Amino acid sequence: MIELVHVEKTYQADLATPFTAVDDVSLSIAAGKLTVLKGPSGSGKTTLLTLIGCMARPTSGRIHLHGLPEDTLPELKEGDALEITSLPERFLTAIRRRTFGFIFQQFNLIRGISVLENVMLPTYPTGEDHQRVEASAIQRLEALGLARHLRAPVDRLSGGEAQRVAIARALINDPLVIIADEPTAHLDSKLSEDFMELMGQFKSSGKTLLITSHDPIVYGSPLADRVVEMRDGRIVKGS
Amino acid sequence: MRAPIQRYRNILDFALSSLLRRKGRNLALICVYTLVIFVIASLIFFVQALKREARELLIQAPDMVVQRMVAGRHDPIPTIQAEAIRAIRGVEAVQPRLWGYYYDPVFGGNLTVMAASDQELAVDSVWVGRGVARSMRVNEGDLISLRGYGGQPILFAVQKILPEASELVSSDLVLMSEKDVRALFNFPEGLATDLAVTAGNPRELATIAAKIVELFPDTRPIMKTEILRTYEAIFDWRGGLMVVVLGSAILAFIIFAWDKATGLSAEERKEIGILKSIGWESSDVLLLKFWEGAVVSLTAFLSGVLLAYVHVFFFSASLFEHALKGWSVLFPRYRLVPALDAYQLTVLFFLTVLPYTAATLVPIWRAATVDPDAAMRS
CATH class of the missing domain: 2.40.40.20 (Barwin-like endoglucanases)
Structure with missing residues (x-):
């Protein structure tokens, strides 16, 4: 479970024109469920995702993670809640690597390298066995229907294919939580429905899913266990 | 023990593939870098060989005139x-x-x-x-x-x-x-x-x-020792003169290297953000960029030194023999005996490879230590 307590994120806080993207948000996200953050552009959804996913620190407030495996950090015991906002960078990276898999709106694949290499990239710093990782990446890509694109540069893929590469990459470290930021923004209705079907499979396998979207295919999906609506950095519905 | 080695190998592999992705930029950099190393190393080899030649010839000279x-x-x-x-x-x-x-x-x-x-x-x-x-x-x-x-x-x-x-x-x-x-x-x-x-x-x-x-x-x-000292001073003076002339070339290289190395493109910045967001630490990103810089530097250094060796000892420093050999119009034509000065090569290495690597790492360090979302947004 992920628990946010009075979380605030202000950009340029030390300048004359500070901007508060997330304003006093308190929220509990259940494990193994699909939660959708809904709201217009600029409502603070993406910023909230980056805070939960240890990609940025809140200006104030606390974020607690429950149910992390013991080996995520040294001296972490099963069942302990971990307050992440005050952790040093290397611990945040370790949590990000083990706990979260990100699917970005723009897919954020590294151009010029192959599909397979993009998927394997998150494992490079961990020093895992290369052949084992490659086998795992190929298996995931095959499961997502990308077997014939393994060695192709990602630049040549269609939008739907690029997103499936991003999904395979998000899964390579077998994370507990999958975070997707506006995943259907660049997909047509058919591909969006395919995406939600995939999310359903991940949910069935016990993953926690956190998706931001203002696409009715996502927030109106029967798979969504909870829809949280945001506006101007605050939760206006579904907290 | 295997994991840290595998980590280095993985990151080195990715550094090489990153260099290949930006072929044009890196090739241009390596060419200019190699040219500067080539000119300086040629000068070092040439002056060393001349000094050695003079020393050996003076062995037969009288003790005193x-x-x-x-x-x-x-x-x-x-x-x-x-x-x-x-x-x-x-x-x-x-x-x-x-x-x-x-x-x-x-x-x-x-x-x-x-x-x-x-x-x-x-x-x-x-x-x-x-x-x-x-x-x-x-x-x-x-x-x-x-x-x-x-x-x-x-x-x-x-x-x-x-x-x-x-x-x-x-x-x-x-x-x-x-x-x-x-x-x-x-x-x-x-x-x-x-x-x-x-x-x-x-x-x-x-x-x-x-x-x-x-x-x-x-x-x-x-005395012979005084003649030897005069010869050394003459060759040093000639070498020194060339170094002064080369100063402008080196300065141009520094500006070029600084521009190329420090000008982190928006694409590179975004890549750093992506790498951090998918679980790379700042130290991993720094290691990646260190490998990239080291590969560029070492390739240029070794190519430059090798070309200089061939130029001086196989082609008798044909590019600048007129500037360096004697005052007469009767230029000697001969093959120099290879004479390598490890100290001067080491100094050249530290004066070129280290500044370039440092110039590369400073902006990367700045980009790599910000939050991944900030690196991606900028």
Whole structure:
């Protein structure tokens, strides 16, 4: 479970024109469920995702993670809640690597390298066995229907294919939580429905899913266990 | 133990593939970088080889040369003084030397004319250096004409062309009998250009020099070590001059490298953000960029040094021999013996590879230590 307590994120806080993207948000996200953050552009959804996913620190407030495996950090015991906002960078990276898999709106694949290499990239710093990782990446890509694109540069893929590469990459470290930021923004209705079907499979396998979207295919999906609506950095519905 | 090694291998692999992705930019950088290393390394190799050549040739030089000075200028010395110097304790031999310069207006170059006591050297014959033979287009058996002191032409037969191994010093040399030298320059009997002194024990040279000055206050003894020092200073001066000229090239390289290395493109910045967001630490990103910089630097350094080696020792530094070899127009043509100075190469390595790597890492460190979302947004 992920628990946010009075979380605030202000950009340029030390300048004359500070901007508060997330304003006093308190929220509990259940494990193994699909939660959708809904709201217009600029409502603070993406910023909230980056805070939960240890990609940025809140200006104030606390974020607690429950149910992390013991080996995520040294001296972490099963069942302990971990307050992440005050952790040093290397611990945040370790949590990000083990706990979260990100699917970005723009897919954020590294151009010029192959599909397979993009998927394997998150494992490079961990020093895992290369052949084992490659086998795992190929298996995931095959499961997502990308077997014939393994060695192709990602630049040549269609939008739907690029997103499936991003999904395979998000899964390579077998994370507990999958975070997707506006995943259907660049997909047509058919591909969006395919995406939600995939999310359903991940949910069935016990993953926690956190998706931001203002696409009715996502927030109106029967798979969504909870829809949280945001506006101007605050939760206006579904907290 | 395996995981850290695998981590290094993975990141090095990715660094190489990243370099290949930006082929144009990196190739341009490596070319300019290699060119600068090539020029500096060529200079280092060339100057070192010349110094070594000079040192080896001077081994055969006399321990001391005694010149006579008149009004601070070098003047012919009476050969009779040789006897008095030979009588000084510790002096093994004194040999009067007869030599001078001859300006050849046809070739526009100075020749060094010297008397040789070799029995094989016949009267009215000369031995010439390869530079002289080349300029005058003569071979053994041909005749050359030199203008005597009164303007009259004097013919000499070329008996021998001096071996290539000594061309650095002998390129402009013309050896002839003592009689011919005196006739050519109208050099009076009983006078020599200088006296070559050999000591039994080189440690006594300073004492012998002091005694010579005491005996003949108008003389100036010059020891071999002083000649060696002068040669080194000359080569250093030439090298130093080139280094000053190269300063501007190095400065241009620094500006270029700084621009290329520090100008982190938006794409690179975004990539760093992506890598951090998918679980790379700042130290992983720094290691990646360190490998990239190291590969560029080492490739350029090794290519530059290798090209310089080939240039200097296989092509006799053909690109700048005119600027560096001698003052005469009779340029020596010879192959230098390889002489590598590990100290200077190490200095070159630290002056080029380290600044470039540092210049690369500073902006990367700045980009890599911000939050991944900030790196991606910027």
